[in-house]
Amino acid sequence: MDNFQLFNPVNIVFGKNTIGELPNLLKDKSNILFAYGGGSIKKNGVYQQIKTALSHKTVFEFAGIEANPDYDTLMKAVEICRKDNIDFILAVGGGSVIDGCKFIAHAAKYKGKNPWEILLGKPMKDAIPLGCILTLSATGSEMNTFSVISKRSTNEKKAFSSPLSFPKFSILDPSITFSLPERQVINGIIDPFVHVAEQYLTYDVNAPLQNRQSEAILKTLIEEGPKALKNPTNYDVRANLMWCATNALNGTIGKGVPQDWATHEIGHELTACFGLDHAQTLAVILPAVLKYEFAQKKKRLSHFGQVIFNIKANSDNKIAKSAIEKTENFFRSLGAKTRISEYKISKKALKPIPTQVIKTAGGKKLGEHMHIGEKEISEILDLAFEKY
Amino acid sequence: MDNFQLFNPVNIVFGKNTIGELPNLLKDKSNILFAYGGGSIKKNGVYQQIKTALSHKTVFEFAGIEANPDYDTLMKAVEICRKDNIDFILAVGGGSVIDGCKFIAHAAKYKGKNPWEILLGKPMKDAIPLGCILTLSATGSEMNTFSVISKRSTNEKKAFSSPLSFPKFSILDPSITFSLPERQVINGIIDPFVHVAEQYLTYDVNAPLQNRQSEAILKTLIEEGPKALKNPTNYDVRANLMWCATNALNGTIGKGVPQDWATHEIGHELTACFGLDHAQTLAVILPAVLKYEFAQKKKRLSHFGQVIFNIKANSDNKIAKSAIEKTENFFRSLGAKTRISEYKISKKALKPIPTQVIKTAGGKKLGEHMHIGEKEISEILDLAFEKY
Numbered sequence: 001m002d003n004f005q006l007f008n009p010v011n012i013v014f015g016k017n018t019i020g021e022l023p024n025l026l027k028d029k030s031n032i033l034f035a036y037g038g039g040s041i042k043k044n045g046v047y048q049q050i051k052t053a054l055s056h057k058t059v060f061e062f063a064g065i066e067a068n069p070d071y072d073t074l075m076k077a078v079e080i081c082r083k084d085n086i087d088f089i090l091a092v093g094g095g096s097v098i099d100g101c102k103f104i105a106h107a108a109k110y111k112g113k114n115p116w117e118i119l120l121g122k123p124m125k126d127a128i129p130l131g132c133i134l135t136l137s138a139t140g141s142e143m144n145t146f147s148v149i150s151k152r153s154t155n156e157k158k159a160f161s162s163p164l165s166f167p168k169f170s171i172l173d174p175s176i177t178f179s180l181p182e183r184q185v186i187n188g189i190i191d192p193f194v195h196v197a198e199q200y201l202t203y204d205v206n207a208p209l210q211n212r213q214s215e216a217i218l219k220t221l222i223e224e225g226p227k228a229l230k231n232p233t234n235y236d237v238r239a240n241l242m243w244c245a246t247n248a249l250n251g252t253i254g255k256g257v258p259q260d261w262a263t264h265e266i267g268h269e270l271t272a273c274f275g276l277d278h279a280q281t282l283a284v285i286l287p288a289v290l291k292y293e294f295a296q297k298k299k300r301l302s303h304f305g306q307v308i309f310n311i312k313a314n315s316d317n318k319i320a321k322s323a324i325e326k327t328e329n330f331f332r333s334l335g336a337k338t339r340i341s342e343y344k345i346s347k348k349a350l351k352p353i354p355t356q357v358i359k360t361a362g363g364k365k366l367g368e369h370m371h372i373g374e375k376e377i378s379e380i381l382d383l384a385f386e387k388y
Numbered sequence: 389m390d391n392f393q394l395f396n397p398v399n400i401v402f403g404k405n406t407i408g409e410l411p412n413l414l415k416d417k418s419n420i421l422f423a424y425g426g427g428s429i430k431k432n433g434v435y436q437q438i439k440t441a442l443s444h445k446t447v448f449e450f451a452g453i454e455a456n457p458d459y460d461t462l463m464k465a466v467e468i469c470r471k472d473n474i475d476f477i478l479a480v481g482g483g484s485v486i487d488g489c490k491f492i493a494h495a496a497k498y499k500g501k502n503p504w505e506i507l508l509g510k511p512m513k514d515a516i517p518l519g520c521i522l523t524l525s526a527t528g529s530e531m532n533t534f535s536v537i538s539k540r541s542t543n544e545k546k547a548f549s550s551p552l553s554f555p556k557f558s559i560l561d562p563s564i565t566f567s568l569p570e571r572q573v574i575n576g577i578i579d580p581f582v583h584v585a586e587q588y589l590t591y592d593v594n595a596p597l598q599n600r601q602s603e604a605i606l607k608t609l610i611e612e613g614p615k616a617l618k619n620p621t622n623y624d625v626r627a628n629l630m631w632c633a634t635n636a637l638n639g640t641i642g643k644g645v646p647q648d649w650a651t652h653e654i655g656h657e658l659t660a661c662f663g664l665d666h667a668q669t670l671a672v673i674l675p676a677v678l679k680y681e682f683a684q685k686k687k688r689l690s691h692f693g694q695v696i697f698n699i700k701a702n703s704d705n706k707i708a709k710s711a712i713e714k715t716e717n718f719f720r721s722l723g724a725k726t727r728i729s730e731y732k733i734s735k736k737a738l739k740p741i742p743t744q745v746i747k748t749a750g751g752k753k754l755g756e757h758m759h760i761g762e763k764e765i766s767e768i769l770d771l772a773f774e775k776y
Contacts, residue, residue: 001627003403008396014644015391206624208611209631212604220597236594239389243597243644252640256402256631 001207001256008251010143011169014243016235018173019046019133022053025169026131029088033081033128035062035101036092041135044179050092050133060084065093068271068278069100071116071151074107078115081108081128089130091167094184095139095148095191095278098132102147102165105130119149119158121362127164133171136184137242138191138279140249142170150272157272158360172246174238182229186334187279188241189225192248193218194282197327198261199254201290201300202368207257211303214253217244218308225334260368263289266377269356274345283336284343287328288384289367292376294320296369332388340385347385354378389595389644396639398531399557402631404623406561407434407521410441413557414519417476421469421516423450423489424480429523432567438480438521448472453481456659456666457488459504459539462495466503469496469516477518479555482572483527483536483579483666486520490535490553493518507537507546509750515552521559524568525630526576526667528583528637530558538660545660546748560634562626570617574722575667576629577613580636581606581718582670586649587642589678589688590756595645599691602641605632606696613722648756651677654765657744662733671724672731675716676772677755680764682708684757720776728773735773742766 013021026032032054041047051059062077080086081104091101107115109126118124132142141147145165150157180188200214221244227237247253266289267281290297302316305323313319328338337343340350354377358365366372372380401409414420420442429435439447450465468474469492479489495503497514506512520530529535533553538545568576588602609632615625635641654677655669678685690704693711701707716726725731728738742765746753754760760768 001403001624001631003406004400006400006402007398010395012392012394014394015389018391207628207631209604209608209628209635212607213601216597216600216604219600223596236389239644240595240597243389243595247597247601256627 001205002258004255006251006255007163008143008166010167010250012143012172012246013169014172015239016173016175018171019049019053021171022050022133023056025171026054026057026088026090029057031058031060031085031087033060033062033077033086033089033104034092035065035077035089035097035104037063037065037067037094037097039063040179041092044176046092046133046135046176050090054090060086065097065100067096068148068150068157069096069103071149072153074100074104074149075115077104078107086128089128090133091130092133092135094134094136095141098134098141098167099139099147099149101130101132102141102145102162103149103160104128106162106164116151119160121160124162124164127162129168131169131171132167133173133176134242135176136180136188137172137177137245138184138188140192140195140246142167142172143246143250146249148268155272155356156360157268159268172242174242175235177238177242178233180232182335183277185228185232186336187277188245189221189228189334190279190283190331190336192245193221194263194279194286195248196253197286198263199257199259201297201304202258202260203296203300205257210253210255210257215307217248217253220244222308222330229334258368260289260366262366262372262380265361265366266353266357266380269353269360270340273353273356274343274349276343280337280343283331283338284340284384285380287324287331287338288380290324290327291383292380293367339388340381341387350381350385353381389593390646392643394639394643396531396554398555398638400531400560400634401557402560403627404561404563406559407437407441409559410438410521411444413559414442414445414476414478417445419446419448419473419475421448421450421465421474421477421492422480423453423465423477423485423492425451425453425455425482425485427451428567429480432564434480434521434523434564438478442478448474453485453488455484456536456538456545457484457491459537460541462488462492462537463503465492466495474516477516478521479518480521480523482522482524483529486522486529486555487527487535487537489518489520490529490533490550491537491548492516494550494552504539507548509548512550512552515550517556519557519559520555521561521564522630523564524572524576525560525565525633526572526579528580528634530555530560531634531638534637536656543660543744544748545656547656560630562630563623565626565630566621568620570723571665573616573620574724575665576633577609577616577722578667578671578719578724580633581609582651582667582674583636584641585674586651587645587647589685589692590646590648591684591688593645598641598643598645603692603695605636605641608632610696610718617722646756648677648681648754650754650760650768653749653754654741654745654768657741657748658728661741661744662731662737664731668725668731671719671726672728672772673768675712675719675726676768678712678715679771680768681755727776728769729775738769738773741769
């Protein structure tokens with residue numbers, strides 16, 4: 001097991017009717033930016049619950065944070081924060097709104113001229129504190145320091161991480177997710193699945209507890225995911241999926257083990273260039289990365305295949321191959337596409353992607369062995385393009 | 389799944405040579421109480437490493453915190469804290485030293501005349517911050533708010549929990565545990581095993597992720613425990629056991645599920661009255677509780693038997709019975725005793741225990757169904773006394 005540090009001070013408030021805890025959680029705050037995305041929270045009653053809970057506060061609303069939150073949109077919220085002395089940001093939404101608010105929180109306190117520099121790794125010393133009400137569970141942003149921001153004007157998508165991004169609290173009420181559109185339910189299963197895969201499908205460093213914690217999440221996603229699609233209002237199923245998604249990226253399972261974020265790094269560029277949902281990109285890229293990295297990942301893939309899919313065969317080779325197939329089948333069984341060619345994207349349009357991925361990665365190669373460069377990304381994209 | 393709150397801000401610094409992080413972690417502290425137990429840290433080099441790391445601080449040493457830390461001992465440290473304006477307590481040891489320091493931290497700030505009242509549930513508003521260097525992994529105290537304190541003058545053993553008890557940091561260097569005596573290694577396997585059992589061997593509330601997270605720890609303890617006894621200096625084995633122990637009682641696996649702390653509550657009294665090690669009491673009481681609560685726990689015991697011990701049989705009844713046997717066998721295979729009668733304790737001496745347990749519990753009955761009273765405890769003790 002490798003050395004590690006684990007620190008995660010997010011206060012998770014999980015369960016039915018937990019929005020009612022809001023006044024307690026915001027006791028000492030006065031000027032609040034209430035930020036959200038589209039209008040869905042006005043349809044499912046969440047907006048009104050929040051307005052009631054905040055009735056004794058000065059509240060500034062900021063609506064319209066889009067999926068893959070855009071720098072230009074967020075900078076409008078930054079202006080409000082500066083002008084109105086916002087002392088707390090309440091992010092109400094899924095990963096995009098929360099990621100966007102993490103950026104707003106930092107950019108509002110940024111002293112330089114160009115807050116995009118935060119995405120370029122400029123260390124930050126101050127940020128407005130934020131809290132979350134999760135309406136779409138997938139990214140795990142509610143319990144980590146990560147934030148991914150898009151800049152549509154330049155087709156860029158970059159991530160930053162700051163200890164100041166930890167939400168002070170995150171309210172997770174699974175019943176809020178009952179009314180999600182099917183596409184987002186599917187994304188909410190695939191995104192955490194791939195988060196686990198990127199921390200687990202690498203190589204062994206003798207850390208059986210972390211491996212089993214990863215397997216616990218994968219098994220539960222495979223079991224509960226299809227149930228959520230069949231019975232969207234089953235509370236326990238939604239609760240199990242929501243808790244899986246948080247655990248998939250709150251740091252625990254990746255401690256002391258190698259990690260491989262190649263699928264995410266390639267996927268981000270597909271979103272930036274073609275507007276695919278984040279999870280849609282993961283579903284097409286993960287199987288291709290696993291095939292391309294077969295030799296390096298074979299042993300772990302075989303273990304994964306036996307534990308997760310109960311595959312029996314007489315060689316690691318066979319089991320590992322079957323495990324990749326079954327992963328792709330699982331994604332497809334949910335209704336996800338698993339090949340780029342299933343979207344309206346031409347092979348030619350993929351040409352600039354490898355260079356862009358490596359540029360975004362600051363020139364570093366990808367993967368747990370740091371050996372995936374432009375050439376390798378190009379071959380991974382070829383595999384991801386192949387007809388199913 | 390039940391509603392829950394999860395908040396755990398302990399900064400875990402895990403791995404080889406991590407004591408070297410101490411100066412960074414104590415940057416803004418000046419008057420430090422360096423508290424430890426017996427002299428083992430002087431033999432394994434830890435004492436000298438700490439002295440070196442703290443060489444620029446004002447350090448007050450307090451040695452001699454015993455196993456099952458005693459109120460009278462701890463009150464001597466409280467005096468030092470008050471007299472010398474201690475602003476940080478560094479607990480170096482296992483659960484006893486850490487639990488003791490949590491009490492010292494609170495008692496030093498206690499305004500009333502009798503700090504024992506902290507153990508009686510008096511809510512606390514202030515405590516000296518503390519950090520830990522773990523030398524014996526078992527209780528999980530390094531990443532939670534719990535503390536169990538003994539009062540030998542009255543044969544009492546009581547627990548308290550306070551958010552102010554969260555260590556600011558805990559340094560976990562598995563190589564420190566290489567030189568532990570065998571008895572403590574055994575205790576360090578059984579204690580976390582029973583911590584998991586008390587949060588897992590209850591009844592189903594449809595929380596498969598938490599169940600699997602529990603099973604992940606149990607499987608790893610069963611796998612790694614015997615290896616630690618055979619090869620005491622195998623780093624990875626020690627690291628895996630240490631990380632299991634922390635995860636067994638850092639709150640995660642028990643979130644949203646019923647819990648049953650009957651084994652601990654009965655066990656504490658056996659320690660208070662007869663001086664048995666904490667884990668020794670758990671090894672004799674858990675099998676008896678499982679037998680006594682067989683009807684209520686049968687379904688979960690059957691699941692546990694299948695997943696953990698791979699038991700195959702044609703009824704829940706048979707599998708559940710076999711699972712209890714295999715649990716006891718596992719404890720015995722490590723070298724632990726599993727019956728009270730294997731210690732020099734007479735049946736007559738057990739007579740006052742049930743009354744004492746319920747008194748310590750503030751008159752409340754025990755177990756996940758809150759139905760274990762004095763009569764039931766007495767019958768559990770009979771089962772625990774039976775010859776193996």
